[in-house]
Amino acid sequence: MFASAVTVLCFLGFCSLHPSFGQDCTNRQDIQGSLKQVQKLLSAHEASYLQSLRNLKKKINLLQSSTGKQASKPTNSTCPKLDTLTNGRKLGKSHSVGHEVHFLCEPGYELVGSESRVCQESLTWSGQQPSCRDINECASSPCLNGGTCVDEVNQFSCICAKGWAGVTCQSPLPTFFVTMTNTSAATSPDAAAATTLPAATAGPFVRPSRCSTVQGTTHCTCEPGYTISGRDSSICTDIDECELFHDGQAGRLCLHTCVNTAGGYRCTCPAGYNVTRDGRSCKDIDECATRQNNCTRDQTCINTYGGFQCVRVDCPKIPNATYVKTSPMRCERNPCPVDNKACSQTPNSFSYHYLAVVSNLSAPRVMFRVSALRPIGDTLRFSMLGGKQARRHFTVQRSDRLTGQLMLVSPVQGPATLEAEVEMSELERRVQLGRYITKVTMFVSQYEF
Ligand SMILES: *[C@@H]1O[C@H](CO)[C@@H](O)[C@H](O)[C@H]1NC(C)=O
Ligand SMILES: *[C@@H]1O[C@H](CO)[C@@H](O)[C@H](O)[C@H]1NC(C)=O
Ligand SMILES: *[C@@H]1O[C@H](CO)[C@@H](O)[C@H](O)[C@H]1NC(C)=O
Ligand SMILES: *[C@@H]1O[C@H](CO)[C@@H](O)[C@H](O)[C@H]1NC(C)=O
Ligand SMILES: *[C@@H]1O[C@H](CO)[C@@H](O)[C@H](O)[C@H]1NC(C)=O
Ligand SMILES: *[C@@H]1O[C@H](CO)[C@@H](O)[C@H](O)[C@H]1NC(C)=O
Numbered sequence: 001m002f003a004s005a006v007t008v009l010c011f012l013g014f015c016s017l018h019p020s021f022g023q024d025c026t027n028r029q030d031i032q033g034s035l036k037q038v039q040k041l042l043s044a045h046e047a048s049y050l051q052s053l054r055n056l057k058k059k060i061n062l063l064q065s066s067t068g069k070q071a072s073k074p075t076n077s078t079c080p081k082l083d084t085l086t087n088g089r090k091l092g093k094s095h096s097v098g099h100e101v102h103f104l105c106e107p108g109y110e111l112v113g114s115e116s117r118v119c120q121e122s123l124t125w126s127g128q129q130p131s132c133r134d135i136n137e138c139a140s141s142p143c144l145n146g147g148t149c150v151d152e153v154n155q156f157s158c159i160c161a162k163g164w165a166g167v168t169c170q171s172p173l174p175t176f177f178v179t180m181t182n183t184s185a186a187t188s189p190d191a192a193a194a195t196t197l198p199a200a201t202a203g204p205f206v207r208p209s210r211c212s213t214v215q216g217t218t219h220c221t222c223e224p225g226y227t228i229s230g231r232d233s234s235i236c237t238d239i240d241e242c243e244l245f246h247d248g249q250a251g252r253l254c255l256h257t258c259v260n261t262a263g264g265y266r267c268t269c270p271a272g273y274n275v276t277r278d279g280r281s282c283k284d285i286d287e288c289a290t291r292q293n294n295c296t297r298d299q300t301c302i303n304t305y306g307g308f309q310c311v312r313v314d315c316p317k318i319p320n321a322t323y324v325k326t327s328p329m330r331c332e333r334n335p336c337p338v339d340n341k342a343c344s345q346t347p348n349s350f351s352y353h354y355l356a357v358v359s360n361l362s363a364p365r366v367m368f369r370v371s372a373l374r375p376i377g378d379t380l381r382f383s384m385l386g387g388k389q390a391r392r393h394f395t396v397q398r399s400d401r402l403t404g405q406l407m408l409v410s411p412v413q414g415p416a417t418l419e420a421e422v423e424m425s426e427l428e429r430r431v432q433l434g435r436y437i438t439k440v441t442m443f444v445s446q447y448e449f
Contacts, residue, residue: 079119105132165281204262225263272306305445359414377428414444
């Protein structure tokens with residue numbers, strides 16, 4: 001277009017600047033006709049030229065406004081800073097528009113609120129600020145016989161009612177105290193005088209009795225924990241409380257082992273346990289909290305009743321998919337290539353949970369709950385994977401629309417380690433949207449406390 005306009009201008013200039021040219025034009029009318037034609041051509045070119053200019057202007061304006069927008073963006077293209085997550089952490093550092101951040105909670109906590117938030121065009125975050133809530137281990141009322149449950153991170157403890165002991169207050173304790181004094185009525189006057197004992201029979205388990213004679217009858221008494229057992233009322237011998245109260249009606253004196261002592265007794269506990277303040281029950285020692293474990297840095301210490309376990313989560317190797325560890329106890333699938341059906345049918349995540357329980361725990365009992373935090377489909381299904389051993393002791397039930405629970409259906413005698421896998425699958429019109437696997441490992445102690 002520019003080229004042709006320039007050509008026309010040159011042609012006109014040539015005609016007017018060279019008078020000799022006019023003289024050569026014999027017919028004036030011919031010239032006028034030619035000039036009119038040139039004028040027509042010129043106005044046509046002018047119109048088209050102006051149209052192009054207008055188009056060009058428009059384009060420049062558009063370009064200007066769009067670059068203007070881009071230039072103003074960097075000053076305000078990030079969403080506000082997000083609050084830190086107590087007992088959890090945030091994955092993803094970018095706060096710019098279109099970026100996503102994810103939230104994870106530490107073991108023993110569950111996420112409430114949005115698992116992921118996107119920085120929107122409006123420079124606000126989608127969803128709601130999540131928080132990590134301590135999983136309520138007391139929800140299943142684990143304390144028996146009137147015990148009070150205290151929820152602790154990743155575990156619970158029971159404050160037992162009087163007369164009960166054990167992890168779940170399952171063991172009865174005797175309600176009496178051993179402060180017996182035996183009194184014997186002897187008629188032998190010889191014995192009354194005997195207040196000192198022959199050296200051979202002296203010792204911590206033998207004590208002299210205290211006798212007094214009233215109206216010809218001698219009464220002898222012993223110190224607490226001693227009794228006159230033989231004919232000789234001058235000698236008190238130690239009461240073997242362990243023997244006397246072994247499997248008594250009111251229960252055993254000690255939860256584990258009773259050791260008779262001079263004038264009394266003492267309870268002892270197996271390795272990994274400490275005697276409780278009342279002196280009769282046993283309390284598990286938390287080796288993980290007290291550095292009495294030898295777990296390495298890449299392992300997680302799991303306190304069990306009477307011991308500990310060092311565990312390490314390695315993400316599963318599954319054909320057609322790869323997994324990445326997003327927390328010490330969780331693996332998530334890397335995004336699948338588009339149209340790779342084999343990949344998209346593999347589980348989206350694997351979560352690992354370790355539970356420590358006592359042997360012969362009463363059943364049925366809820367051991368673990370799995371919930372969908374942000375369900376996107378119309379149906380959730382819960383099922384159990386795993387072998388015969390798991391099926392003998394566990395079953396999976398739905399507890400509400402979004403929650404499935406792993407139930408212990410029969411008591412397990414320890415020491416043992418059981419594994420069960422709970423699968424939660426999410427569907428929309430019967431099409432699978434995602435699969436989430438939770439692997440639960442249960443460490444069963446040797447003892448019932
Ligand atoms: C843009 O950022 C400034 C401070 O950098 C802030 O005061 C202002 O509210 C922001 N505007 C919008 C629309 O977010
Ligand atoms: C007290 O002594 C008598 C006789 O020596 C005995 O028969 C009785 O069982 C003792 N009582 C207790 C509580 O030990
Ligand atoms: C166990 O009890 C003993 C003595 O009562 C005490 O010295 C020790 O610190 C206790 N251990 C733990 C882990 O509580
Ligand atoms: C940790 O200690 C136990 C004994 O308490 C021992 O059997 C085990 O081999 C030790 N493990 C490591 C990794 O040192
Ligand atoms: C899935 O993995 C198997 C075994 O590695 C392979 O033979 C198959 O081609 C894979 N399928 C897809 C869709 O990649
Ligand atoms: C297991 O517990 C039940 C009652 O809770 C009890 O009757 C049974 O004897 C216990 N079994 C073992 C092996 O301790």
